[in-house]
Amino acid sequence: MFKKTFIIFAALAATTVLNAQQALWDGAQVESPVLNEDGTVTFRYFAPKAVKVTVSGDFLPTQKIQTPFGEFDGPGVAELKEGEKGVWEYTTDFRPAPEMYTYTFNVDGLNVIDNNNMWVNRDVSSLTSAFIVPGGRADLYTIQDVPHGTVSKVWYDSAVAGFDRRLSVYTPAGYDPCGKTRYPVLYVLHGIGGDEDAWLEQGRAAQILDNLIAQGKAKPMIAVLTNGNISQEAAPGQNSTGYTRPTMQLPKTMEGSFETSFPEIVKFIDSHYKTIAKKQGRAICGLSMGGFHTLYISINNPDMFNYSGMFSAAIGVSEQQMTPLYDNFDGKLATYFSKKPALLWIGCGKTDFLYKANTDFMEKMDANGQPYEYMETDGGHIWRNWRIYLSEFVPLLFK
Template sequence: MKTKSIKTIFITLLGAFLVKIISAQEIQRNRGPQVVSPEITIDNSVTFRLYSEDAKSVRVNGSWMNMGETLEMKKGDDGVWTATSAMLEPSMYHYNFILDGVNILDPKNPQAMRDGTRYANTLIIPGEASEYFQVKNVPHGSINKVWYNSPSLDLTRRMYVYTPPGYEDSMEKFPVLYLLHGGGGDEDAWTSLGRANYILDNLIAEGKAKAMIVVMTNGNANQTASITDWSKEPDASLSVEPGSNRSEKEIMDGITAFPNSLVKDVIPYIEKHFKVKADSENRAIAGLSMGCMQTQIIAMTNPELFQYVGCFSLGIHFNDPFGIISNNILIPAYDKNLGTMKNKVFYVGCGKDDFVYEGVQTLRKKLDEHNFNYIYKETDGGHTWANWRDYLADFTPRLFK
């Protein structure tokens, strides 16, 4: 009886196991055809595929397209929607599917990123122009997610701190680059979209850039951290947005809150808790778009702090709220300090098709007016991460020489 019971139990369990396997296979078959997406072809065009029997329309929205442009996908008899892009230049791109008017991720592509509240898939077109930010077989630095106290904002906040390969075991002190993101971004932007850590890994390994610490802050003074890890609801009074009923002082306070915090809270924290060289010859600051405005405010109102300054895709602008900052802070500070500043590098980068192009040229005129020495890099394209990665890769080898 005992032997029979064991056999019965075994057969029962085996039968249940086989049923699960068959059920799983059946579910897999019911999911429709197995598709590959995205598929990069030898000529660097990209084919996108999505299985959906019920969709009425599917389109692709990609970062290589013009504003508002989409690529229509065609439905096959098997329910698979397909579209192929034109040939793309080597770079990193992001995209979404638009299924019956709703943005969705590509379910076949595990590579995804977040830009503020927007999520998208990513793909990298291989080639010489994208090699500098690829993951290579070189020594890698570390990304530290650091929570710190910010008395000037009365918040506990988070920043990302890149430490170069070998930092943990080294007795050496390192120079520091403070790297600021743009509007809509947060402390995650320069690693997830800008791939700053891989750019530094590769440049350091090739001997093109000095080993350095890179501090990537959250430039939104009303946030404790990125939207995925808020520890407190943002204070609207610290927003950089002008608002319909906000006074000029309120706008000024909102825009200058983070620059003040970086000087009063972030730099002292880094110089206390990390192995850094704490002098202006070993400090650099750079930022893109909104972060470039913050960079200018910090560097020009504290000219003794940084010998290296990088301005990516923003200049001197006269549209609110930037016009308020330009007229009340930047122009007076440039006129006061440019004649005596002795920066080793002042770097300006902008795309030919960038909507901020005119303001960047206004900044250049101000620098030229004071015979101030600077480096200018003009690239194709507009207000894009493709350009900002390029500027970072060109800027960092010039630092701490």
């Protein structure tokens, strides 16, 4: 009996090894996406029983979509054609400009990622496949042959939250915790539903910093990528709730708690890193909800940050009556400018649903003679714009 059992076990083990070897050596039979020599891009998907397959992504011309906020630009859609052996294919009839793009397939009504492309982005609970067309600004988003900084996942005690919380901290190439050199600090904030990983994974923040610093276009700096969801310890899957589904419906996102807690983060960073611990050595920026947080952190702490950047800021989108932090906005804004910050920088897309809120805010500052810099881009509330804004904002810092 023992001999028979052993033979069965050995046979199963051998089958497992053979299957593993086949998976290891055979590799994927479909290549997608393919950046062709003429600059076009080919997408393929294996679906032998499918009736219709489409690809949707920000590399395609936009289409109008209806949202609760009105009609705005959305990702374009193109149809794949079925070829041999059930492989569907689409090749662009244009050359996508250098950029980092995301896309998904739709197979008979079901949205799926490209299972032949291992590069996947998570935006809240949505998964998209990703690729980069090299050249121009897009080269800032790729790993280049330059000195690289280090990204650490760091926990700090938050008295406001009542538990430990996690930060992502970038230190530039050559940073020595025992050395004499001190560095300025940039605090980078995400949008609603994001976390301390969002700017690293989708925003390519570490690559942007590495490349700009190596090119001499930016000062070597520490960057702190925060989690703006004060009810969370850390990113989904990295906290005590386990593998719960990420959601934008989190408590305490835009009611003042995170802004109130922010000096804790600054104090922690100054006490644990070689920082220039004064206003002239600090900058803060954020996208959407993070732009909203940036605004209120800056005007409630006018002696803390010398540079502030608001990317597609969610101005006016909050439960402002819940906290005095949002009271006396005009007075706090006037005090902020009376302290003569080096830079307030604003970026927004022409078709962003927050475009009017941002232009209204700038009209208010214009009427009061309050200085700022503004960059307007094509497109809407998308990571492509936010990467551009970060790469434009960073070289302006710590001059």
